[in-house]
Amino acid sequence: MPEEREPDERGPDEAPGRRAGRGAGPGLADRILGGWTGRIAGNMLGKPVERGEHWTPERIDRYLRLTEALPLTDYLxxxxxxxxxxxxxxxxxxxxxxxxxxxxxxxxxxxxxLGLHLLETRGFQFTTEQVGELWLLRLPYLQTFTAERAAYRNLANGLAPPLTATYDNPYQEWIGALIRADIFGWTSPGDPRRAAALARRDAALSHTGNGVYGAMWAAALIAAAFTAAGPREAVEGALERIPASSRLARTVRHTVALHEAGVAWEDALAELAAQTGSLGWIHTVPNAAVITAGLLYGDGDFTRTITLTVRGGLDTDSNGATAGSVAGVMCGASAIPPQWSDPLEDRVRSAVFGFDGVRISELSSRTLRLASG
Incomplete structure (x- = not known):
């Protein structure tokens, strides 16, 4: 990854939350709760079919037809x-x-x-080393996978960043850092630059190249969603925060171009899969294409966004979670249809020590304090 100067961050008197808001739209608290709710709902929607080599878009749709669930408007x-x-x-x-x-x-x-706890305990000036310390303290090793497990093992063996990301780690550009990025967007509403800088510092523990860019892109995308007029504007704002020549940026731009040209969603997915499928179903780049397509073709509708994203296949629970986070921020929790939010019963199971059974509303309130502070 080329050297870049990390953007300056504002002090406490210039809180990012004061930049959020779109006229008469949802307030900051409702948008943050929408982000948490949307992420959890999208994750739950995609979780049953999270095995990209088996659950292709075609197989997912065959299952939905078999169960008379097309059009998809609820959990599987x-x-x-x-x-x-x-x-x-x-x-x-x-x-x-x-x-x-x-x-x-x-x-x-x-x-x-875990990212929320990081910001609460270490503040926005946290270091990559402190991210690793928190993993060892709060996250069970057997609940980590791919790049995160490699980095965890390296931490336990005494290595420090950036070696934690590069030593014996063949997963450096996989999707793990991207799925960790939401908290940096939720706490930087309307400030994609700041969100990307925070996500980069976290991602460097376990990823390089497009793996890091994916985290920066996702955090910026969520931050932009607080003030963007629609998904297209948020996607373009996020693209400004990653190198234009990266494969990730080129793939996202191609997805935007297909949508702009009026190519049908199914055909756009097929073309994107032909170009990126050799990377594997957990790589950042093809999954970012599926997320982008879900957002653009979902056109701001929460249900359509998460269902199209999950029907796009690959890492379905991760993609549904990110798309749900963006869509939830855009519409606010109060506009998320009840078939998605009511079954969650305001409760989250978690492997993070001290957080199992925590309420979604509590996580949202704690996030709001950071975003407004």
Whole structure:
């Protein structure tokens, strides 16, 4: 990753929350709660089919037709008894429609919680080393995966950043850092530059190259969603925060161009998959394309955004979570349809020590204090 000077950050008298707001739209508190709710709902929607090599977009839609769930407007239905070839993840009984009672545990939500705790305890001047210290203190090793597990192992063996990201770690450009980025966007409303700088410092513990750019892009995207007129404006604002020549930026721009040209969503996904599919289903770049397509073709509608994103396949729970976070910030929690929010029962399961069973409303209130402070 080329050397870049990290953007200056404002002091406490220049709180980012004061820049948020779009006239008569939702207030900051409602948008932040919308981000948390949207992330958790999108994650739960995608979790049963999180296995990209098996659950292709075509297989997901076959399952939805089999269960008479197209158009998709709610959580995935449970599998019919006689269905074969549609093996859902083992957690499916806790995250299909009619069976959800609070969110089930998932690393996509664990990292948002851990990031909140990081900012509360270390402040916005946190270091990459402090991110690693917090992982060792609060996050069980067996609840980490791919690049995060490699970095955790390196930390335990006494390595320090940036070696934690580069030593014996073949997953440096996978999606793990991107899924950790939301908290930096929620606490930098209307300030994508600041959000990207925070996300970069976190991502450097475990990722390099497009892995780091993905985190910067996602954080900036969420920060931009607080003030953007729509998804296209938020996507373009986020693109300004990553190198224009990176493969991530080129792929996101191509997704925007396909949408602008009127290419159908299914055809756009097929073209993007042909160009990026060789990278694998957990790589940052193809997943960012699916997220971008979901946002653009969802056109600001919360349900359409998260359902299109999950139907796009690949890392479905992570993609649904990020798209849900952006859409939730844009519309606010009060505009998220109840079939998504009510089953969550304002409760989160988490592997982060001290946070299991925490209320979504509490996480949102604590985030608001940081964003407004």
């Amino acid at each position: 239905p449970p599998p019919p008894v006689e269905a074969t070839g549609f093996e859902l993840r083992p957690e499916w009984p806790q995250c299909v429609r009619g069976r959800i009672h609070g969110s089930c545990r998932d690393d996509d939500i664990d990292y948002s919680i």
